[in-house]
Amino acid sequence: MxxxxxxxxxxxxxxxxxxxxxxxxxxxxxxxxxxxxxxxxxxxxxxxxxxxxxxxxxxxxxxxxxxxFKEPSATTKRNLIRRARDTGQRCYICGCSLDFEQENLYNSAIIEHVWPRSLGGASDNTNLRVSCKRCSEIKSNYIDVADFHYEEICLSSDKNSVHFFNSLEWEYRIAILMKNSFSCVICGKEPAYEGELEFCRQETEDSWHFLNVDTYCSQHARE
Known part of the structure; x- marks a missing residue:
């Protein structure tokens, strides 16, 4: 990387x-x-x-x-939001339920550029998805997982620890999700349609670090 x-x-x-x-x-x-x-x-x-x-x-x-310097058109944004709401889509990054009514909640629906607009990402349907406000703000202008400080993602706690999910910061979660193209590493199911994916280790005898953690749908979760 x-x-x-x-x-x-x-x-x-x-x-x-x-x-x-x-x-x-x-x-x-x-x-x-x-x-x-x-x-x-x-x-x-x-x-x-x-x-x-x-x-x-x-x-x-x-x-x-x-x-x-192009903004998505009002029609494009309206159609994407309407489609996501009507089909029950979730955040394409983390899989949380979206709030389509309020604007300032962590899960408020946001039109998100997959490839950052600041780096020339198109403002059309080929490059736009619906995410929650929290994920959009953390992903920001990152291109891919190489933009994250993935070397910092090393946890000393285990999944059954009360400290585990606090240690697995949201930025860490997005980095791991991005590593797997926001999908289950086994079947390719996406959070937008599957819901929140689970974080599991490839080698359960090893610790929780970036190269040892992948994302899995509920059907393929390992632990």
Whole structure:
């Protein structure tokens, strides 16, 4: 996962630099294509990206920058919420029941970008899910599990301890769920339709640490 973390860092660096150059060479003050030329120059002079990939990457970065400032349409949000409510969907991340009426509860229904909008995630049905407010705020702008401090997820208590679920902080839970693409590691059932998944160890003689914990539906839970 150290490799994935480096990839995430590179993605953020490229997107942030693109936005920085867009602000620095604002089309309102400079010729309209100036900032694009500056991004192209940055890719050629300050990265080791193959020259034959530069133009494709440039187009992708410009598209991502445009998407960052797009909001989901009111119709899209309304339809997603209505569909989730009518079909009894739960939070796609943790599986808790959603409150569709109030806005400031931990389980208030929120339109969530799977790939973060701040990193160019699309604001359409291909990239939008319904989550609870708590999960959306904790997931924030994380791309995947490599963005979490997974090395900190090491618990000294056991599942039968009164301290266990306090030790398994919500951020830890989201990291483990994200590791398994928010689904049961055995059958692929999702929290949105299955409800809350259970956290179980692969090796029960080992402690509760990130690489030893997976998520399971009620049918496949191991302990």
């Amino acid at each position: 150290a490799y994935e973390s480096s990839i995430n860092y590179l993605i953020r660096r490229l997107l942030t630099t693109t936005e920085y150059l867009s602000n620095k060479f604002n089309p309102a003050e400079y010729p309209s294509g100036r900032y694009i030329e500056e991004v192209r120059r940055f890719l050629k002079e300050y990265t080791h990206i193959p020259r034959n990939k530069t133009e494709k990457l440039l187009i992708l970065l410009l598209d991502c920058l445009r998407e960052k």
